[in-house]
Amino acid sequence: MFWQASGVQEFVVKAFLMEVHETRRPDETLRNPTWFSAEEAQQRLTKGREVKYAHELQSVIDRALERINLHESLWAKSPEKSQSRGAAQS
DSSP: OEEETTEEEOOOOOOOOOOOOOOOOOSSTTOOOOOOOHHHHHHHHHTTSOHHHHHHHHHHHHHHHHHHHHHHHHHHHOHHHHHHHHHHHO
């Protein structure tokens, strides 16, 4: 949200859930990515924001965590997982 002389202008922000398998140093020398736990991300994203927007950002992270937990639960029950795990151990 931005304050302008003509009033408040709101922008839609799209968020995407991504699964990270590994990290590496960035190619760009001035980039310094920082990773946070879900709880710390919620704290940092909501700091200094209006309550309405703080709650929206918190709920985005909550929904992402729900999706991750669902995915992990389904993956644990998947027959393909136990077959591939058994083949890898042979």
